[in-house]
Amino acid sequence: MTEERLSFQAEVSRLLDIVAHSLYSEKEVFLRELISNASDACDRLRYAALTDGALLGDDSGFRIRLVPDKDAKTLTVWDNGIGMSRDELVENLGTIARSGTGAFLNSLTGDAKKDVSLIGQFGVGFYSAFMVAERVEVFSRKAGEAQAWKWESDGRGSFTVAEAADEDAPSRGTRIVMHLREDAGEYLEDYRLRQIVKTYSDHIAVPILLGKADDAESVNAASALWTRPKSEITAEQYKEFYHHVGHGFDDPWLTLHWRAEGVIEYTGLLYVPKERPFDLFDPKRRHRVKLYVRRVFITDEAEGLVPSWLRFLRGVVDSEDLPLNVSREMLQNNPVLSKLRAGIVKRVLGDLVKKAEDAESAADFATFWDAFGPVLKEGLYEDYAHRDDLLKLLRVRTTASDGALVSLETVLGRMKEGQEAIYYIAGDDRAALEKSPQLEGYRAKGVEVLLLTDPVDEFWVGSVREYKGKAFKSVTRGGADLAKIQGEEPEKKDTPPEGELSSLLAFCKLTLGDQVKDVRVSDRLTESPVCLVADDGDLDMHLERLLAQHKQ
Numbered sequence: 213m214t215e216e217r218l219s220f221q222a223e224v225s226r227l228l229d230i231v232a233h234s235l236y237s238e239k240e241v242f243l244r245e246l247i248s249n250a251s252d253a254c255d256r257l258r259y260a261a262l263t264d265g266a267l268l269g270d271d272s273g274f275r276i277r278l279v280p281d282k283d284a285k286t287l288t289v290w291d292n293g294i295g296m297s298r299d300e301l302v303e304n305l306g307t308i309a310r311s312g313t314g315a316f317l318n319s320l321t322g323d324a325k326k327d328v329s330l331i332g333q334f335g336v337g338f339y340s341a342f343m344v345a346e347r348v349e350v351f352s353r354k355a356g357e358a359q360a361w362k363w364e365s366d367g368r369g370s371f372t373v374a375e376a377a378d379e380d381a382p383s384r385g386t387r388i389v390m391h392l393r394e395d396a397g398e399y400l401e402d403y404r405l406r407q408i409v410k411t412y413s414d415h416i417a418v419p420i421l422l423g424k425a426d427d428a429e430s431v432n433a434a435s436a437l438w439t440r441p442k443s444e445i446t447a448e449q450y451k452e453f454y455h456h457v458g459h460g461f462d463d464p465w466l467t468l469h470w471r472a473e474g475v476i477e478y479t480g481l482l483y484v485p486k487e488r489p490f491d492l493f494d495p496k497r498r499h500r501v502k503l504y505v506r507r508v509f510i511t512d513e514a515e516g517l518v519p520s521w522l523r524f525l526r527g528v529v530d531s532e533d534l535p536l537n538v539s540r541e542m543l544q545n546n547p548v549l550s551k552l553r554a555g556i557v558k559r560v561l562g563d564l565v566k567k568a569e570d571a572e573s574a575a576d577f578a579t580f581w582d583a584f585g586p587v588l589k590e591g592l593y594e595d596y597a598h599r600d601d602l603l604k605l606l607r608v609r610t611t612a613s614d615g616a617l618v619s620l621e622t623v624l625g626r627m628k629e630g631q632e633a634i635y636y637i638a639g640d641d642r643a644a645l646e647k648s649p650q651l652e653g654y655r656a657k658g659v660e661v662l663l664l665t666d667p668v669d670e671f672w673v674g675s676v677r678e679y680k681g682k683a684f685k686s687v688t689r690g691g692a693d694l695a696k697i698q699g700e701e702p703e704k705k706d707t708p709p710e711g712e713l714s715s716l717l718a719f720c721k722l723t724l725g726d727q728v729k730d731v732r733v734s735d736r737l738t739e740s741p742v743c744l745v746a747d748d749g750d751l752d753m754h755l756e757r758l759l760a761q762h763k764q
């Protein structure tokens with residue numbers, strides 16, 4: 213039996229070093245991570261067996277076992293899920309840095325408690341075994357394959373893979389043996405293991421058994437959380453499930469749990485996180501809602517199940533109508549899927565609008581909007597059907613809002629007599645925008661101007677164009693309609709004689725040449741001598757800069 217020694221990918225090595233040496237508090241989460249992987253492995257085999265029943269052999273009851281051995285000082289986590297081939301062992305547990313690894317390393321704060329919570333979020337869960345183990349052995353046999361493999365490492369730079377002896381390996385699935393460190397003896401105690409499972413893994417739908425005996429009682433409730441009646445689920449259980457499905461370790465900002473029984477039948481358990489997930493602005497804009505069909509996990513990549521502009525949602529949708537043997541390919545353009553999507557969007561927007569319109573929770577809604585507003589704004593130009601609801605959610609900062617977020621309705625209510633447009637100025641930075649000379653005339657007349665600082669702002673104002681009959685208009689455009697607006701008239705400064713003005717204008721045009729289209733006298737400045745504006749019909753200046761950056 214030849215053994216191969218391989219190096220961890222460099223980032224993985226660094227990660228392991230941190231996991232093993234710096235993260236001491238809350239080590240117990242390693243068990244949550246390994247159980248979570250074991251449960252995923254069972255879900256994946258259950259799905260694969262829908263089309264290839266032979267994969268299950270005569271063992272169709274999924275389970276996860278925890279086996280402490282006080283003599284050997286080992287804790288074993290054992291599942292009969294899908295297992296890993298040799299190549300999968302090598303890739304998944306060592307040579308491929310998962311997309312989260314680098315992000316994890318960059319997010320480390322040095323505060324051990326916070327950093328541990330990042331582990332699950334960044335999908336680097338397996339390595340947390342090294343918080344409690346000085347050596348880890350993984351025996352795995354992939355469902356349907358004859359050969360089992362052994363992976364082993366002490367977490368210091370390299371690992372080995374070799375064929376495993378049949379008697380060491382499970383008949384199917386993965387057995388992870390942790391040789392516990394001296395200071396991790398507590399994880400050999402039944403009561404401690406029970407306590408951790410109850411705390412973090414109660415919602416896992418696969419039974420978790422303690423000990424080797426076949427008749428061991430399952431430690432967890434072992435029924436899918438979303439199938440239980442709401443009245444029987446505690447806030448703590450909802451939260452733990454969010455941590456499990458969402459890989460998020462903040463608290464959920466909003467939890468939505470509902471059953472639909474109409475045209476289509478399904479259960480949704482969705483969460484809005486409190487904090488932005490690290491990959492929120494990943495260019496793929498993938499949503500993160502898992503699709504189940506009658507309790508069987510199908511995929512977390514059901515394209516079209518949730519629109520991109522709701523990609524911050526986490527959770528599961530469990531359909532009663534899709535066929536169990538639905539393949540991921542069959543899901544594309546499936547009419548049930550589009551009905552599910554419509555149901556999800558309606559429910560989520562409905563609840564968000566309620567939150568937004570509740571004056572009591574304005575501050576709470578503002579934290580939500582600051583986190584996810586930029587994503588929802590994408591819906592304003594991508595999803596015409598939901599524009600009205602999204603406009604109800606929309607919050608902006610303005611020259612009159614003193615840093616607070618206000619609704620368009622509020623802005624509308626404060627418009628001046630004769631004001632025909634909702635004015636905005638777009639840029640990267642609010643403080644800089646507030647100093648713009650273009651704002652001076654508006655400020656002098658007490659006209660409120662929206663300060664738009666998200667890159668997507670230019671796109672939605674361009675596409676939505678108006679709100680309740682009032683067009684959105686950039687103050688950097690020419691032809692300021694200030695004269696028509698009633699307001700405090702700015703103090704008239706002494707006007708220079710006509711002739712002198714026109715020779716100054718001529719001088720400016722001559723000097724600047726092709727760099728400007730025109731030079732005009734303006735009534736919009738009160739402090740600054742000059743400002744740059746774009747012509748009506750030309751691109752807004754900030755948009756022009758944005759597009760230039762993206763070389764459009």
Ligand code: ADP
Pocket residue numbers: 245249250253291293294295296304305334335336337338339385386
């Ligand atoms: P994540 O679970 O977020 O993908 P992990 O570090 O926890 O990250 O696991 C890495 C990968 O290793 C998993 O995606 C999976 O492919 C594989 N894996 C880990 N544990 C198991 C297991 N018990 N059975 C099968 N595959 C596993």
Ligand code: MG
Pocket residue numbers: 245248249335336337338
């Ligand atoms: Mg994991």
